[in-house]
Amino acid sequence: MTQSTQSNKKQAAPGNEPEAGKAENFTTQQGDYNPPLTWFSKQGARFVKVLKADKKPFERDWQKYPLSLKSVLPHVKNGGNVGMICGKLSSGLCMLDLDDHLSEFLEYFPSLQSAPIVTRKDAPNRGKIILKVTGELPKSVSPKGASFDLLATGKQGVIPPSTHPDGAKYELHNADKSALEIDGAQVVKICEAWHEAQTKPQQAAESMPIVANGIGRPSKQTKDFIEYGAGAHTRNNRLFIAACDLCGCGYSQSEAESMLMPVWSNMSKDEKEFTATLKQAYKQARNPANPRAFETGKQKTIKITTTAPLTLPGDDLEDNEPDPNQVMRYEVINGAYHSIEFRKDRGEDELIKIKRALCNFDARILEEIAKDDGQTITRVLKIKGQLQAGARLPEIEVDAEEFSGMKWVTKLWGVKPIIHAGNASNDKIREAIQWHSAEDIISRTEYTHTGWREIDGKRVYLTTAGALGMDNVTVKLEGGLKRYAIPNSLEGINIQEAVKKSLNLLNLAPRSVTWALWGCMYLAPLADIAPIDFMLWLFAETGSLKSTLAAIFLCHYGTFTYKTLPEGWASTDNALEKSIFATKDAPIVIDDFAPQSSGMEAQKYENRANRIIRAIGNHSPRTRMNADTSLREGYPSRGLVISTAEQLPSGQSILARVLPIEVLRDTVNKNLLTTAQKEADFLPKAMAGYLTWLVKNWDAIKANFQDRIAILRDEMRGDEMHLRTPEMFANLLLGIKLGLTFATESGAITKAEAKALFINAKSEIKSLAESQSEHVRDELPTQRFINVLESLISQGEFYLSDMEGNAEGGGTTWLGWFDADFVYIQSETSYNAVSEFLRRENGAPLLKQKGLYSMLARQGFIMPILKDGRKISTPSDRYKNRTYRVLRFYRNKVNFTADIVSPAPSLQK
Secondary structure, three states: OOHHHHHHOOOOOOOOOOOOOOOOOEOOOOOOOHHHHHHHHHOOOEEEEEOOOOOOEOOOOHHHOOEOHHHHHHHHHOOOEEEEEOEHHHOOEEEEEEOOOHHHHHHHOHHHOOOOEEEEOOEEEEEEEEEEEEOOOOOOEOOOOOOEEEEOOOOEEEEOOOEOOOOOEEEEEOOOOOOEEEEHHHHHHHHHHHHHHHHOHHHHHHHOOOOOOOOOOOOHHHHHHHHHOOOOOOOOHHHHHHHHHHHHOOOOHHHHHHHHHHHHHHOOOOHHHHHHHHHHHOOOOOOOOOOOOOOOOOOOOOOOOOOOOOOOOOOOOOOOOOOOOOOEEEEEEOOEEEEEEEEEOOOOOOEEEEEEEOEOEEEEEEEEEEEEOOOOEEEEEEEEEEEOOOOEEEEEEEEHHHHOOOOHHHHHHOOOOOEOOOOOHHHHHHHHHHHHHHHHOEEEEEEOOOEEEEEOOEEEEEEOOEEEOEOOOEEOOOHHHHHEOOOOOOOOOOHHHHHHHHHHHHHOOOHHHHHHHHHHHHHHHHHHOOOOOOEEEEEOOOOOOHHHHHHHHHHHHEOOOOOOOOEEOOOOHHHHHHHHHHOOOOEEEEEEEOOOOOHHHHHHHHHHHHHHHHHHHHOOOOOEEOOOOOEEOOOOOOOEEEEEEOOOOOOHHHHOOEEEEEOOOOOOOHHHHHHHHHOOOHHHHHHHHHHHHHHHHHHHHHHHHHHHHHHHHHHHOOOOOOOOHHHHHHHHHHHHHHHHHHHHHOOOOOHHHHHHHHHHHHHHHHHHHHHHHHHHHHOOHHHHHHHHHHHHHHOOOEEEEOOOOOEEOOOOEEEEEEOOOEEEEEHHHHHHHHHHHHHHOOOOOOOOHHHHHHHHHHOOOEOOEEEOOEEEOOOEEEEOOEEEEEEEEEHHHOOOOOOOOOOOOOOOO
């Protein structure tokens, strides 16, 4: 029947008839909410709380906690909606959810017209048909191109007395009848038939299958078996499959016997075995092996029949009957797994069923979870169990790789679950658990990182709240990363107000500090386009509110305080690397890089910082080795790392990869900070708006990214800057620029205001770049050597004398002399003194002497001499009739003496 034909013969849907509501209509009259729920409860239903005037469950893990009628009533009294959990948890109750064409559907399948149906008043041609499925439960389906869903295990459907989001009430019809019992295989056929009728309306009449009352076509395998037979040593499984197929096609047992007996005889098989196998095949209703067995050129009406529950072959064997499909099976007997074997006693023809206990517990796999970190996928199994005595075992997660070894039983459940002795017990229990869990296992994916992912062809942003732009995505983070949570949609969010709250943070402290932090928040999501190769280093003396300041800015990505920052420098190297890896396209704060009480601890902190900063700057994570000596990828930084500290890390090459921001004491506005903390929940909303804006403009931003960086890099370039510095600050400026552009397009500020703010930001960032260059310059090996010598001389540990032998300063140890042009410093004594000072202060060690002296000469601090065609950095000079090997420092370039002509100049290139 075509769609057009159906529309001419359309019958009224339930609830649309003139008499609807008198006898059959089971509605919520005068606040009476008990009757429909009581009806569902009597059918075996279990319930789930649903949000008010919504269709989504109240709790994320609602399937784990099916509710009884008594438990759900208070929620309904308070105006909440309620749903029925479909499938296994509700005694097989399922729903055929028709989004449209309910009348046509019931015309196709008249046997379903007496089934209870849920509709809503404003849409009488839409409804959910309530079925009680017997036998094997079908899986939930939502065919493409079809306007219906089969809601089975794992799904829920909203039921009366709920209210649809558009305000219409749900109603229950035919409530004077019980849910229509129907075999699971029949439900599948109905879905397939209706799907084909909708997607191919012109061929619907020709392709409608006949479920009963007719002879279908056996499969090619069955035909070949009847025509050609099989080898003499073929097991009776071939016979059983052919008999099941003939049964499903509508042949009687006697007809099947006449067709198959000649084949069996030609195989020299025992007639007794033939009879037992045929009897087993016809013991219950079967489906044909050929899915198109009943196709016919004539229009037929599907007749709905109810049959006995479908079971696996051999489930109902008597002890003396053979299992035609398996030699060994497993059963749960008295709450524990047993293996089942069939054996023949000596001299006997009949098989005897032998049961052997494998353990004292029953365990089932609930879920197979694929954990995706964006680089590798690992799988874990969620398992529940119960001891034979009835005590429940806690739900556990087991790595899929460890499952087969069964060592997890004692490791995670303790010693009460016992695996009986025997070489094969472990393997048998593992197989038994898989067999008994197979049909109920839910497979799903958990993402274990933040940031951008392409899911089903759509770019979404992940946090623990799910995916911004997509429903039903699970993100699971560990430790302090659990606080990363950005709204999943912009519904109900005032973007203008949220962005204004974000811009207000610029007033919390000097703009040189707040622009850097604000820019990092809006730069971090761009790491997916170009990896960020620097670390923001927020440093100040203790009590300057640096951690509190970092926390309030990080609230753009969740809920944080100075006590709940994601990471700390006290964590291990591996823990920090894993957390930095997991925060993809997001900022992460590592808190409290502070001086330590012992030299060993201080050196450990320095080494940890050096390793992480170098890995970020070079994009070179540590490669790891698997147990089998194969290599696997390390954990690269995929976002933007911020450190709070009381001091800067050591080393020129380290500082060149760091963007240092100093917070001076008493420069944070505490009143504005308190206000910002109260309004912190606006910040993730502002970031949700920004991320949504990025998705819309992603291709254009990505295409122009490097060109825009090049322009900003040239604007940042200055004399004596490290080569990394302009690129670092250009990236920060681009984050600020994009954040302001979004603020303009959201209506939070005008273009003129955005322009003025960016000019201010550029000025502040330029000052930061120059300051960073000074920090880098101070960490040059030559500058450190000179600075320490100056410090030792000024502190009185060493002194210098003039050419007449007059001492300058009150030092205890003579270091050298000076004249009008040079300061002559003993090379060996000075090098050892500086090395000892750095060792005491846990500073980075000096370069080797030869390399250090050559660098001093190249940078113009000392004057080498030319001897035999080569430069000597430490020539021999005489003073007071003695010869000393010295470093000849230009007097006007160091502060070793009091009457210096000019301060130490900038380093030569």
